[in-house]
Amino acid sequence: MQVDVVVVGGGAMGSAAAWQLSKAGKSVVLLEQFEAGHHIGASHGATRNFNTAYAEADYLDLLAESKTLWDELAAEHGAPLLDLVGLVNHGNVPRLELVRAAHQERGIESYFLPAAEAADRWQGMNFSTDVLFVPGSGRVRSADALVALRKSAEAHGATFKYSTPVRDIQVTGGESVVVVTDETEYTAARVVVTAGAWTPKLIGKLADLPALVVTQEQPAHFTPVDNTLVWPSFNHNPDPDPNNELYEYWFSPVYGMLTPGEGVKAGWHGVGPVMDPDERTFEPIPQQLEALVRYAEEWLPGVDPSSVVPISCTYTTTPNEDFVLDRFGPMVVGAGFSGHGFKFTPAIGRILKDIVDGGTAPARFAADR
Numbered sequence: 001m002q003v004d005v006v007v008v009g010g011g012a013m014g015s016a017a018a019w020q021l022s023k024a025g026k027s028v029v030l031l032e033q034f035e036a037g038h039h040i041g042a043s044h045g046a047t048r049n050f051n052t053a054y055a056e057a058d059y060l061d062l063l064a065e066s067k068t069l070w071d072e073l074a075a076e077h078g079a080p081l082l083d084l085v086g087l088v089n090h091g092n093v094p095r096l097e098l099v100r101a102a103h104q105e106r107g108i109e110s111y112f113l114p115a116a117e118a119a120d121r122w123q124g125m126n127f128s129t130d131v132l133f134v135p136g137s138g139r140v141r142s143a144d145a146l147v148a149l150r151k152s153a154e155a156h157g158a159t160f161k162y163s164t165p166v167r168d169i170q171v172t173g174g175e176s177v178v179v180v181t182d183e184t185e186y187t188a189a190r191v192v193v194t195a196g197a198w199t200p201k202l203i204g205k206l207a208d209l210p211a212l213v214v215t216q217e218q219p220a221h222f223t224p225v226d227n228t229l230v231w232p233s234f235n236h237n238p239d240p241d242p243n244n245e246l247y248e249y250w251f252s253p254v255y256g257m258l259t260p261g262e263g264v265k266a267g268w269h270g271v272g273p274v275m276d277p278d279e280r281t282f283e284p285i286p287q288q289l290e291a292l293v294r295y296a297e298e299w300l301p302g303v304d305p306s307s308v309v310p311i312s313c314t315y316t317t318t319p320n321e322d323f324v325l326d327r328f329g330p331m332v333v334g335a336g337f338s339g340h341g342f343k344f345t346p347a348i349g350r351i352l353k354d355i356v357d358g359g360t361a362p363a364r365f366a367a368d369r
Helices: 014-024 057-077 093-106 117-121 143-155 198-208 284-301 342-356
Strands: 002-008 028-031 049-051 088-093 110-113 131-134 137-141 158-159 165-175 176-181 185-193 212-215 222-226 233-237 252-259 265-270 303-310 314-318 323-329 329-337
Touching: 002 014, 002 176, 014 028, 014 143, 014 185, 014 329, 014 342, 049 252, 049 284, 049 342, 057 093, 057 143, 057 342, 088 093, 088 117, 093 110, 093 131, 110 117, 117 131, 137 252, 143 158, 143 342, 165 198, 165 314, 185 198, 185 342, 198 314, 198 329, 222 284, 265 284, 265 303, 284 303, 323 342, 329 342
Parallel strands: 002 028, 002 185, 028 158, 088 233, 185 329
Antiparallel strands: 049 137, 088 131, 110 131, 165 176, 176 185, 212 314, 222 265, 222 303, 233 252, 252 265, 323 329
């Protein structure tokens, strides 16, 4: 079967690429090895942080574009995809001062609050440092976003095929590629590979990628003790002083948000066990779960720590936690989103479309950077 572009991997990034490519008038087939809405990769779950607390110019550019595109997609979908409940950032104040300065340069609203004032405003949380609050941040309705991306892509002519593993990708020349499934072969000018944790297995030596480390991450939901509490999304970084005993048991920074109907989500960032995505246990590491419950006891007075419900997802992380958005002959790769990519989903779809058309991504995301 001949098409313009085959997209391999039907999570957030592949769905966004299919949306952008089909809007641009290309014939697109998306192939996903699992069923729609599966919980085996990195794109499932009801919410993700829409976190604009970055200091780097290229990430702030992507955030601005992503906000515009999320709103565009929501208009097509007929329902909101962002809940701008704000984002609280605390801990590591020197880093937050850099973020605040970058926001001031761009006219992004953010401001510092003393710890006591923040604790009075957000009574479900404790603070030991000044807090940087970003009102224009919040949550992405991630499960709804996947549905919206698919529906919009299909409305523009894309075909989504689930439960369709790709068995081989054959680069037959500079302007041609063959993608093999159990039922047929697709010949295309370009293939976009957005296969998450399966990327190294799928493309092997076809692309010179940086090391992609796959880990099983184990955040959890906690039940709020009072449904009248106001919950912004949050990022909590440990004090850079290694002698601060408040953080001695921490595994990493902590992120979290309210997931309506499920509880307050909190998790360590990128410190789960390294694992083959086809051999996951889906079980939390006891020491990490115990430490997360202790975090809830000490820093989240608005939740019941004993109500902990572990959840599981994968991270695919590059050495510097920057993404890979690059082209190798007729193959375009989006990979290594390192636990902070979802908020950028629609802009990443646009970048992948541009690379298919012969463009390039920002230099930060080159595979050899």
